[in-house]
Amino acid sequence: MIRDWAELDSSDPLRRYRDCFLGADDSSVPAYLDGNSLGRPTKAGVERVTTFMTQSWAGRLIRGWDEQWFDLPLTVGDALAAAALGAGPGQTTIGDSTTVLLYKLARGGVALRPGRTEIVLDRDNFPTDRYLLESIAAELNMSLRWIETDRREGVTPDQLSAVVGDRTALVVLSHVAYRSGFLLDAAEAARITHAAGGVLLLDLSHSVGSVPLELDSWGVDLAVGCTYKYLNGGPGSPAFAYVRAEHLADFAQPIWGWMGRADPFEMEQGYVAAQGIRRVISGTPPVLGMIAMQDTIEMLADVGMAAVRAKSVALGEYALDLIRELLVPLGVEIASPEDSSRRGGHVTIDHPDFERITARLWERGVIPDFRGPNGIRLGLSPLSTSFQEVHAGVSAIRDELLA
Ligand SMILES: *Cc1c(COP(=O)(O)O)cnc(C)c1O
Numbered sequence: 001m002i003r004d005w006a007e008l009d010s011s012d013p014l015r016r017y018r019d020c021f022l023g024a025d026d027s028s029v030p031a032y033l034d035g036n037s038l039g040r041p042t043k044a045g046v047e048r049v050t051t052f053m054t055q056s057w058a059g060r061l062i063r064g065w066d067e068q069w070f071d072l073p074l075t076v077g078d079a080l081a082a083a084a085l086g087a088g089p090g091q092t093t094i095g096d097s098t099t100v101l102l103y104k105l106a107r108g109g110v111a112l113r114p115g116r117t118e119i120v121l122d123r124d125n126f127p128t129d130r131y132l133l134e135s136i137a138a139e140l141n142m143s144l145r146w147i148e149t150d151r152r153e154g155v156t157p158d159q160l161s162a163v164v165g166d167r168t169a170l171v172v173l174s175h176v177a178y179r180s181g182f183l184l185d186a187a188e189a190a191r192i193t194h195a196a197g198g199v200l201l202l203d204l205s206h207s208v209g210s211v212p213l214e215l216d217s218w219g220v221d222l223a224v225g226c227t228y229k230y231l232n233g234g235p236g237s238p239a240f241a242y243v244r245a246e247h248l249a250d251f252a253q254p255i256w257g258w259m260g261r262a263d264p265f266e267m268e269q270g271y272v273a274a275q276g277i278r279r280v281i282s283g284t285p286p287v288l289g290m291i292a293m294q295d296t297i298e299m300l301a302d303v304g305m306a307a308v309r310a311k312s313v314a315l316g317e318y319a320l321d322l323i324r325e326l327l328v329p330l331g332v333e334i335a336s337p338e339d340s341s342r343r344g345g346h347v348t349i350d351h352p353d354f355e356r357i358t359a360r361l362w363e364r365g366v367i368p369d370f371r372g373p374n375g376i377r378l379g380l381s382p383l384s385t386s387f388q389e390v391h392a393g394v395s396a397i398r399d400e401l402l403a
Helices: 003-009 014-019 043-060 065-067 070-084 097-112 125-142 156-162 186-195 276-280 293-303 306-332 352-363 389-403
Strands: 092-094 118-122 144-145 168-174 199-203 222-225 240-243 344-348 370-371 375-379
Touching: 003 306, 003 389, 014 043, 014 293, 043 065, 043 293, 065 070, 070 092, 070 240, 070 276, 070 293, 092 276, 097 125, 097 199, 097 222, 097 240, 097 276, 118 125, 118 156, 125 144, 125 168, 125 375, 144 156, 156 168, 156 186, 168 186, 186 276, 240 276, 293 306, 306 344, 306 389, 352 370, 352 375, 352 389, 375 389
Parallel strands: 118 144, 118 168, 168 199, 199 222
Antiparallel strands: 092 240, 222 240, 344 375, 370 375
C-alpha cells in the first residue's frame, strides 16, 4: 500500500519551508524535480538581492569593499561550514566555478605530495571532474588510475583500496554520485587514502545541503561543491572550497592573483600567498553571486542537517515506493541504490524511452532531468520538494509510458 501524499505532506515537520521558495505554488509546474541541478530561488533572496543593490551597492559604492565585501567569501564560507559542512571556521571560501575551484584544489592537493605520480579517479564521476584531472595529468606528466564504476552504484572501499598505493598523490571522488546518487563512505575513503599516504579531494556538489557532512571529523583533506543546486544560489553562483586547517600553511594553488596575495592593496612586486584560506582566492570575489545562497545557509542552520536528511530520505523512499508500484511493471529499472543509507538526495531510473519522455514531461511542467544513456533523475530537494510533487512526477512518467 502506497502512502497518501496528502498525509505525508501534512505530517512533514519541514512543510512550512516550502513556502519560503518562489514559484512553489505555480500550478503550471506541478512537479519540479530538478533542484539538484538548479535549486529554486528563495523569497527571502529577492529581498536580500534587492537590498544589496539598492543600499549596499548603490549607497555604499566602492566603500562597500572596505565594509564587508572583501571578507564575504570567508564569512559566507564559515557560515556554510558551520551549517552544512561539519567544518570549523577558517577553512572554507567561496569563489570561482566548481570546475575552476576543483582545478585549483586538485593542483594544490598534488603539490602536497611531491614525487608522487598518480591521481585516482572514477569513470562515472561528473564530466568536468574527469576532464580537468586529465588536463592536470597532461600538464604535470602524471598518470590517472581509473576506478571502473558500476553506473548504478559508486566507488566501494575495496575498489579504492585496490588502486591506491605509494605512487598515489591525490584521490578525487564525488561524495554523492551525480548519476546514481550513490553515497560514498567518506570517512572510510579518507582512511584508505591516508593509509596509502595520499590526499583526498571530495566533490560535494550533490551532497551539500542534502546529506549531513562532517569534513573535519572524517579527515577529508580538500573539498569543493556547487552552490546553485541544493543551496539555491542561482544559476552560476560561485562554488565553495574547503582546505583542512592542517594543510593551509603549505597549500599552494596555481592561479596566483592579487586577491590571494598577502596584503593585496600594497600592489607589491612578487606573489606571496596570504595566510589561511584566503590564499585559495585568485581575483575579485563574485559578491553579487554570493547574496542569494545566504538565505538557504540560514535555513539549513535553522533546520539542522539531521532533519534535512530525514526529509530527504523520506522523499526518496516515497519515490521508490511509487516507482516500484507504478513504473517497474512497465519496464523501468531503478538505477540508484535502494538502501537509503547508501543513497544521497536523488533517485535515478532507466528506460529506453526516457529521452523522448523527458521532453514531453517538461512541456507539462513536470521537470526531472535526463542523464544519458537512458536515465531520468528525480531530484528531491528537502526544503522545497513536497510529497505531492513526487507523486505528480512519478504519475506523469507512468502516463507518458502508457501513452
Ligand atoms: C554540478 C557539478 C559540477 C558543476 O561544475 P560547474 O563548474 O559549476 O559547471 C561539478 N562537479 C559535480 C560533481 C557536479 O555535480
